[in-house]
Amino acid sequence: MSLQFISDSKGKTTGVFIPIKDWDKLKSKYQGIEQEGIEIPEWQMKEVERRLEDFKNNPDSASDFDQAMDEIEKDL
Numbered sequence: 001m002s003l004q005f006i007s008d009s010k011g012k013t014t015g016v017f018i019p020i021k022d023w024d025k026l027k028s029k030y031q032g033i034e035q036e037g038i039e040i041p042e043w044q045m046k047e048v049e050r051r052l053e054d055f056k057n058n059p060d061s062a063s064d065f066d067q068a069m070d071e072i073e074k075d076l
Helices: 020-029 042-057 065-074
Strands: 004-007 013-017
Antiparallel strands (some): 004 013
16 A cells, blocks of 8 residues: 655644555445444443543542453453
8 A cells, every 4th residue: 555644834744645546445344444433322322421530529439450450361
């Protein structure tokens, strides 16, 4: 794949150009890649909000990543 990176006047990468042939291959390999956004169901948004509220009310109850992985691996 021959990508071309687009930069602003300060040299910061601001975009990428993908040749149409490569884009067509990506579209066939990853169906749905053209979607601009994924709509999140209302029930899922409410669950995230509930969990964030729980965390705000009791931040000490959260585990860090390593603790969570240890707990998961313990049960395997």
